[in-house]
Amino acid sequence: MDAAGKIKLVESYVAAYNAADLEAMLALFAPDASMEDPVGAEPQRGREAIAALYRLGFEMGIQLALEGPVRCTASAVAFPMCARTAKGRLYIIDVFDLSPAGKIQRMRAYWGPENQIGEMDLVIPS
Amino acid sequence: MDAAGKIKLVESYVAAYNAADLEAMLALFAPDASMEDPVGAEPQRGREAIAALYRLGFEMGIQLALEGPVRCTASAVAFPMCARTAKGRLYIIDVFDLSPAGKIQRMRAYWGPENQIGEMDLVIPS
Numbered sequence: 001m002d003a004a005g006k007i008k009l010v011e012s013y014v015a016a017y018n019a020a021d022l023e024a025m026l027a028l029f030a031p032d033a034s035m036e037d038p039v040g041a042e043p044q045r046g047r048e049a050i051a052a053l054y055r056l057g058f059e060m061g062i063q064l065a066l067e068g069p070v071r072c073t074a075s076a077v078a079f080p081m082c083a084r085t086a087k088g089r090l091y092i093i094d095v096f097d098l099s100p101a102g103k104i105q106r107m108r109a110y111w112g113p114e115n116q117i118g119e120m121d122l123v124i125p126s
Numbered sequence: 127m128d129a130a131g132k133i134k135l136v137e138s139y140v141a142a143y144n145a146a147d148l149e150a151m152l153a154l155f156a157p158d159a160s161m162e163d164p165v166g167a168e169p170q171r172g173r174e175a176i177a178a179l180y181r182l183g184f185e186m187g188i189q190l191a192l193e194g195p196v197r198c199t200a201s202a203v204a205f206p207m208c209a210r211t212a213k214g215r216l217y218i219i220d221v222f223d224l225s226p227a228g229k230i231q232r233m234r235a236y237w238g239p240e241n242q243i244g245e246m247d248l249v250i251p252s
Contacts, residue, residue, distance in 0.1 A: 003238055003239070039200075040200035067194055069217045071218060071236040071237050071238065072237075072238040072240060072241070073164050073236055074166035074238075076165055076166070078221070080193070080194050091194060091197060092197065093219060095221065095236070110197040110202065110204035110221070111199070112129055112199055112200075114129045114198060115195055
């Protein structure tokens with residue numbers, strides 16, 4: 001997967017999130033993917049667990065926006081985002097390790113309480 | 127180390143880099159730290175190897191600037207930066223895994239050729 005393909009993957013991720021399109025979102029992940037959101041929380045593994053986390057975000061009405069270029073390495077991408085609801089916003093950096101097939105194998109989201117402006121009502125595992 | 131301490135660590139890192147202050151830079155790292163710059167390159171381990179990489183950046187006259195909030199998790203930070211020289215710029219995301227003592231244990235820099243604008247003359251390992 002070249003850099004253009006990696007950037008397109010990230011753009012598809014943001015678009016699927018903002019459209020609350022769970023099927024489009026899950027199609028971006030490898031079947032045995034893991035998701036650690038935020039980093040330090042217990043990683044969630046597999047389609048069902050990952051779907052549950054995205055449903056939660058969709059129900060909160062979160063809209064994502066890229067806040068700078070997608071950084072592409074050989075088999076990973078990292079990108080800064082802002083997640084907004086009507087009540088607040090949260091600054092995040094996502095890192096995706098990619099599978100050889102160009103799917104998200106490992107998703108890690110870096111953020112903490114102090115990256116939250118206003119009231120997002122996010123649950124941050126201790 | 128609380129979030130304020132983590133943010134201060136990142137600010138000290140940027141300040142040490144921009145002052146080309148190798149001793150101040152190395153003081154931020156654990157003795158057995160590793161550095162992967164960019165992610166996908168062979169990680170460099172230990173004080174001597176890490177010092178050599180920073181000397182290279184200092185000789186190129188690179189100046190770093192944060193491009194958004196430092197994202198703080200329980201034991202890691204991630205932050206977007208732009209690295210500038212007189213000839214070009216490079217968009218980077220750094221991730222530091224921190225030691226219990228609050229030092230940089232594992233440094234990973236996410237960037238690729240397409241994050242380079244102008245001529246930085248950076249060597250990107252294949």
